[in-house]
Amino acid sequence: MRCAEAAELFSGRASWDLTPSPLAARVAAWRARGLPLLDLSDSNPTRCGLAPAAALRDALAELAADPASARYDPDPRGDPAARSAIAAYHGGALAAEHVVLTAGTSEGYAHLFRLVADPGDRVHLPTPGYGLFEHLAALEGVETERYPLRAPAERGGARWRIDLEALAAGLTPRSRALAVIHPHNPTGSFVDPDDFGALRALARERGLAIVSDEVFADYALDGARPPGALAGAEDGPLRFALSGASKLLALPQLKVAWIAVAGAAALRDEALARLEFAADAYLSISPLAARTLARLLPRRDEIQRPVRARIEGNRAWLAERIAGSTRVRLLPAEAGWSAVVRVEGEPDEDALVLGLLERSGVLVQPGYLYDLGADDEGCALVLSLLLEPRDFARGLDALLEFVEDRKARS
Numbered sequence: 001m002r003c004a005e006a007a008e009l010f011s012g013r014a015s016w017d018l019t020p021s022p023l024a025a026r027v028a029a030w031r032a033r034g035l036p037l038l039d040l041s042d043s044n045p046t047r048c049g050l051a052p053a054a055a056l057r058d059a060l061a062e063l064a065a066d067p068a069s070a071r072y073d074p075d076p077r078g079d080p081a082a083r084s085a086i087a088a089y090h091g092g093a094l095a096a097e098h099v100v101l102t103a104g105t106s107e108g109y110a111h112l113f114r115l116v117a118d119p120g121d122r123v124h125l126p127t128p129g130y131g132l133f134e135h136l137a138a139l140e141g142v143e144t145e146r147y148p149l150r151a152p153a154e155r156g157g158a159r160w161r162i163d164l165e166a167l168a169a170g171l172t173p174r175s176r177a178l179a180v181i182h183p184h185n186p187t188g189s190f191v192d193p194d195d196f197g198a199l200r201a202l203a204r205e206r207g208l209a210i211v212s213d214e215v216f217a218d219y220a221l222d223g224a225r226p227p228g229a230l231a232g233a234e235d236g237p238l239r240f241a242l243s244g245a246s247k248l249l250a251l252p253q254l255k256v257a258w259i260a261v262a263g264a265a266a267l268r269d270e271a272l273a274r275l276e277f278a279a280d281a282y283l284s285i286s287p288l289a290a291r292t293l294a295r296l297l298p299r300r301d302e303i304q305r306p307v308r309a310r311i312e313g314n315r316a317w318l319a320e321r322i323a324g325s326t327r328v329r330l331l332p333a334e335a336g337w338s339a340v341v342r343v344e345g346e347p348d349e350d351a352l353v354l355g356l357l358e359r360s361g362v363l364v365q366p367g368y369l370y371d372l373g374a375d376d377e378g379c380a381l382v383l384s385l386l387l388e389p390r391d392f393a394r395g396l397d398a399l400l401e402f403v404e405d406r407k408a409r410s
């Protein structure tokens, strides 16, 4: 608590512990001293030389020349041209009126949590996973319950499976939604079609919605992606798929994302009408940004190609570079922008991450930020695969040298 009045003045929902973690404090101090920092956790494509500058320039020039850009005629679900482009992206599985635009995927989560859950109700999230979703739920007064994902067996491929028994055991009468990340961040695993089937059955039986975050769906390593939440669009429980320009078009600054809604028609349309009401209260999407998205979505192959090449190149190099290491191992993945490495003999993630920072100015993410727990034998680190290859190689060399040095000294 920073000051005495705060406890009375601010809501319980806003009573976050704002004390920086030891790692965040050290990084801030490092930056404040003006020391060079090589951030191997940077997953902002525009800082990694991957912004689709030419396509963006074309789209903005077309918009500038379009007289419609000078008018404001808002549509609460978002610009119709953008929604048509999104429906086409989803391969005709749904129509433009089944899409609601949001200012980023995070806003989409907020709308959905508010749509299905009252304060004190529960949504179920996978673990390991990214902590952002808990914060988004808490901002809406919604509680979260983590359900476990089971790592693939050694040499058993890259697919993590949902522990369906544990998920079902965590359900209560206040459960409202089951969330999945497809493919997951940071494991890079798609939701298995059998698990999706089981989730649909569970959702139907218990009257729950399915929220499927599909922001990385286009970044499958072999190009093949199993179906997402929208498959069989006219049928089944209420399902929401989230995606957006931030990952799909490597354009986080566009701030346009969307919720696509599927399920039995009456329920789907009711959900859309309510989402439209909430979106109308904010009208948070700039039509100019939405129309930029409409122009860029059809060019996504060209935009994603360099991103895919970067990810594949860095992943291949990482695998080759650590092939001889007895301490560092790359976990298999199917998709996404991250790599998870397991470091044996290093149970203390902060000692490893802070030690590496102090020694070489290289920053990596400790696995605990994603609930990738350390054990007596070792820990996990998460690396962004978006970095320029030279930077990626330099950072990785520093990490491997540091790990070998610590081993020699232990």
Ligand SMILES: Cc1ncc(COP(=O)(O)O)c(C=O)c1O
Binding pocket: 103, 104, 105, 106, 107, 130, 181, 185, 213, 215, 243, 244, 245, 246, 247, 252, 257
């Ligand atoms: C799986 C996943 N979903 C959503 C987001 C947030 O995306 P947006 O920038 O569209 O809010 C992130 C951010 O990294 C993410 O990793």
